[in-house]
Amino acid sequence: MKIKCEVCKTEYALPNDTTCPVRCAVCGNVWTPPRANRRSGIMVFIASLCALLAATIFAVAVIVTSRRDDPNKRPLVATITDVSTINEDENTPKIVVKGTVTNRSDDIYGLPDLIIVLYDAAGAPVVRQKFMPSATLLDAGQSVEFSHTLSGIEGGVKRVSVELMEAEQGGTK
Numbered sequence: 733m734k735i736k737c738e739v740c741k742t743e744y745a746l747p748n749d750t751t752c753p754v755r756c757a758v759c760g761n762v763w764t765p766p767r768a769n770r771r772s773g774i775m776v777f778i779a780s781l782c783a784l785l786a787a788t789i790f791a792v793a794v795i796v797t798s799r800r801d802d803p804n805k806r807p808l809v810a811t812i813t814d815v816s817t818i819n820e821d822e823n824t825p826k827i828v829v830k831g832t833v834t835n836r837s838d839d840i841y842g843l844p845d846l847i848i849v850l851y852d853a854a855g856a857p858v859v860r861q862k863f864m865p866s867a868t869l870l871d872a873g874q875s876v877e878f879s880h881t882l883s884g885i886e887g888g889v890k891r892v893s894v895e896l897m898e899a900e901q902g903g904t905k
């Protein structure tokens with residue numbers, strides 16, 4: 733291979749596998765032939781590529797994590813608008829829970845099953861009842877109302893909440 737002195741530009745012919753520093757016979761400059769430089773250049777390139785890849789994965793992980801943790805980023809939100817008790821039979825009143833599910837995202841979403849949870853005075857969940865909402869798909873920005881009647885409920889229910897079936901999506905708590 734041909735190399736050029738970096739200072740005086742004198743050309744030399746060297747064996748292709750020369751990797752040790754060479755001294756210019758004209759000006760005395762000592763430098764490492766370009767082949768070795770190019771190899772280290774490739775190593776720097778690979779290292780920076782790995783760093784970039786790691787940064788990208790890290791960024792994706794952060795986005796996914798924050799989307800899951802931030803309640804404002806949840807696409808579907810269930811809220812209770814009304815809870816009423818029907819006392820047809822004094823011992824086992826019926827509880828009617830009404831509310832809405834809203835799709836706050838810009839995408840269409842399939843509606844999961846909803847879970848009504850009843851809590852006693854101590855804050856312990858006493859009943860968890862799953863039901864299917866009337867709609868199966870929610871368009872972007874659309875809301876759907878739900879109404880669910882729970883019967884055979886013992887007295888002492890102090891709080892009602894609704895949850896979406898997916899673990900990461902909660903309703904009012």
Ligand SMILES: [Zn+2]
Nearest residue numbers: 737740756759
């Ligand atoms: Zn030279």
